[in-house]
Amino acid sequence: MSNQNLRRDEAATRSALITTHSYDVSLDVRQAADQDVAGYTSRSVINFSAGETGSSTFLDFISSDVHSVFLNGKGLDVKDVVDGSRIRLDNLLAENQVTVTGTALYSTSGEGMHRFFDPADGQCYLYTQYEPADARRVFANFEQPDLKAEFTFHVMAPSAWQVASNGVETGRTHLTSDPDTSRWDFAPTKAMSTYITTVLAGPYFKAEDSWRGTLGDGTSLEVPLALYCRASMAPSFDPEALFALTRNGLDFFNELFDFPYPWGKYDQAFVPEYNLGAMENPGLVTFTENYVFTSRAADSQYQARANTLLHEMAHMWFGDLVTMQWWDDLWLKESFADYMGTLGVDRTTDWATAWVNFANNRKAWAYVQDQLPTTHPIVADIPDLEAAKQNFDGITYAKGASVLKQLVAYVGFEAFIAGSRQYFKDHAYGNTTLAELLAALSAASGRDLADWARQWLQTSGISTLTTGIEERDGVLGTATLHQDAEDPTTGRQEPRPHRLRIGLYEMDDAGALVRTDSVETDVSGARTEVAALSGKPRPALLLVNDDDLSYAKVRLDPRSEATVRASLGALTDPMARALCWTALWDSARDAATPSSLYVDAVKRFGPAETGIGVLLNVLGNASTAIERYVPASRRDTVRHGFLSLAADELQRAAPGSDEQLAWARTVAATSRYDGSRLDLLRGILDGSTVIDGLSVDAELRWNLWHALAANGQATAEELHGELARDNTAAGKSGHATALAARPESAVKEAAWQEAVHGTSLSNQLLSATIAGFNTAPAALLGGFVDRYFECLEDVWAGRSIEIASRIVRGLYPAGQDLDGGAPDTHAVVVRTDEWLAGHVDAPRALRRIIIEQRSHLHRSLTAQAVV
DSSP states (O other): OOOOSOBHHHHHHHHHHEEEEEEEEEEEOTTTTOTTOOEEEEEEEEEEEESSTTOOEEEEOOOSEEEEEEETTEEEOHHHHEETTEEEEOSOOSEEEEEEEEEEEEESSSSEEEEEEOTTTOOEEEEEEOTTTOGGGTSOBOOSTTOOBEEEEEEEEETTSEEEESSOEEEEEEETTEEEEEEEEEOOOOSBOGGGOOEEEESOEEEEEEEEEEOTTSOEEEEEEEEEEOGGGGGGOOHHHHHHHHHHHHHHHHHHHTSOOOSSOEEEEEESSOSSSEEOOTTEEEEEGGGSOSSOOOHHHHHHHHHHHHHHHHHTTBTTTEEESSGGGTHHHHHHHHHHHHHHHHHHSSOSOHHHHIIIIIHHHHHHHHTSTTOOOSSOOOOBHHHHHHTOSTIIIIIHHHHHHHHHHHHOHHHHHHHHHHHHHHHTTEEEOHHHHHHHHHHHHTOOOHHHHHHHHSSOSOOEEEEEEEEETTEEEEEEEEEEOBOTTTOOBOOOOEEEEEEEEEEOTTSOEEEEEEEEEEEOSSEEEOGGGTTSBOOSEEEEEETTOSOOEEOOOHHHHHHHHHHGGGBOOHHHHHHHHHHHHHHHHTTSSOHHHHHHHHHHHGGGOOOHHHHHHHHHHHHHIIIIISOHHHHHHHHHHHHHHHHHHHHHSOTTOHHHHHHHHHHHHHTTSOGGGHHHHHHHHHTSSOOTTOOOOHHHHHHHHHHHHHTTOOOHHHHHHHHHHTOSHHHHHHHHHHHHHSSOHHHHHHHHIIIIIOOOOOHHHHHHHHHHHHSSOHHHHGGGHHHHHHHHHHHHHHSOHHHHHHHHHHTSOOOOOOOSSOGGGSHHHHHHHHHHHHOTTSOHHHHHHHHHHHHHHHHHHHHHTOO
């Protein structure tokens, strides 16, 4: 049985016994470019102390082979001390040194040392990704966040490569024994956790710059800056814009946190096949190379990139300088970084819609996650590493950030920042729990935050706010906010305190729906009377949580809903409009109103939506509503009407505009299931149809091919020809998706075999293949339902958690139609329930994915019942 899944109690026992001081790590990747070489030599020298002499502990190392283990100068019998992913260390002294040498494996899953071969030029690229616990795939270590140490890295690699790590480069030596190889040496880091160490190696393109700032005490600080991307992507790279964002961010956070940037240099690398948006490795942040826009990108995508960049920069303080003790308090870093990333975009860039996009995008993620049966408190119970891996979710990030925004409204921004500054000073280079943060914020604000923390951080679920209104002769009488706050994990009502604004909107003489008044109120308990509304004229729209100060789902009162459905486009305030879009979407998802009404709203008001981030979001929601929530009996009609509108808007949109791009993407996506516009798609591809200003670049071309393939209108030879035209990493993904989308039983079988039983697909190509496989009517995939449930345990046991999670989540048979019965009796729901009942002892992380997928399916079927 695998012993990779470190438990919280094991970690606590180990950190109570030992204190780590330093690591000296040597990695030899000189043969990485040889695809027949599966691994590389890894050597760790670790200095640590033990609180009890004669005691025992263990190291973590997931490797193909351990060559030797020396403890305090004595060689240990490898066969005796190595047990799976652990190395036992007995008879410890007060001060100890252990040296482990072994062969670590290159990865294609994005875990550990990921190796990628660029199809454009054949070059080999390496980078590492560890969170939560994959540093042990690269070097032997004590893999838990509260055993911090200083790290010194040495890397042997081809001399022509770029090599980087957390510390600054201190030396580079050509090996006389191997002239094509050099050894890079890096400066020791300050104390940090294992999961944020990193190494980058390959023929990367590199740009350099620097930042200089004046600190609060009048002294100056200079930070070297560098940017990396693959050489073949350099023509699309925009280092000047990225350096400008970086400099602005360092200006902002150094002043805001009143703690000088602590990690020396600030490198940022954009890497292939990345499992995350980015990772906050001190001194060398890694990002998905999807942020290097090789095809036309909308302004909202550039803003999202800026948000991610500033999110990761905030982590240099929240998460890296001060780190959670264990993964229960993952939110301590992610919620703060999510909040600070948006604040940074708002304060340091020209974008005026940072908080609008936060409300429209990030919070939407949280609202979905918080309504699943697997939802959890922001401060979660994380008993082991598998649970930690699953908790990088909408609760930990976006709900936590939303709650912090509410906390700022509650205690005031200045008190919030003052508490944060003291928190950094008190716990620099250390580890904390919720208690330390609350102490700092309570002291700064003068408020006891214990009750606030219990209500917001230690309960689950989302509050739903509805308004009860009494009016007479157009004048408001009693107005009452009702809060339904059932915790789905306990079944108890857990009403939370909300500091929020209520906006009153009315039509002006020009026909615009504008705010004419507003009131602020504190909501507590199940029922709150809003006395400040009494006596005011009854508005056309009463918008609860105006300006999005709190975290809650809002149900519009009947008159307000009617106003929104008739006049949403007349709302001039972007935030108010985004909040109304969200209210309509929540109503559709919750089966409170027919989902076709949401599609109608998008058709009516989408063309006039001026916020490109909001437009892309509502178009995506409309597509989800059509394919998942609209009843099968009406789906073709609703889809066809939506596609017709999208095609017309594509022709009407301003040439070269973001709106034109949004409608083009929508036409391509909707055409996967409606063949009425395939001639248009084919014409755009072959150039016989020219739409003024439309950039028919690689990304759009693959979207169009995906639609043609899904309708049986693209041959394998045509798709191979397109790959020859775009032989890039993104091109290979588009090719894999389009090939697997063809509506043929043999194609689907081949895709299934490759995804479930094959091992040749990298993480990115696996997801691309699954996406194509799923582009099909349920009838074509019906034969895979039982096979899916039969393979789950083998997949989970035989693949890494990243790859297994992609397979289990991606291949769940989610595209189902209500068959005349109740959602609970649908065949796939019943089959899911049977599997869960028969596998109560299956890994918690596996069960969580299945439970969540069942919930999504059940919601879809429930929505389909509302006509």
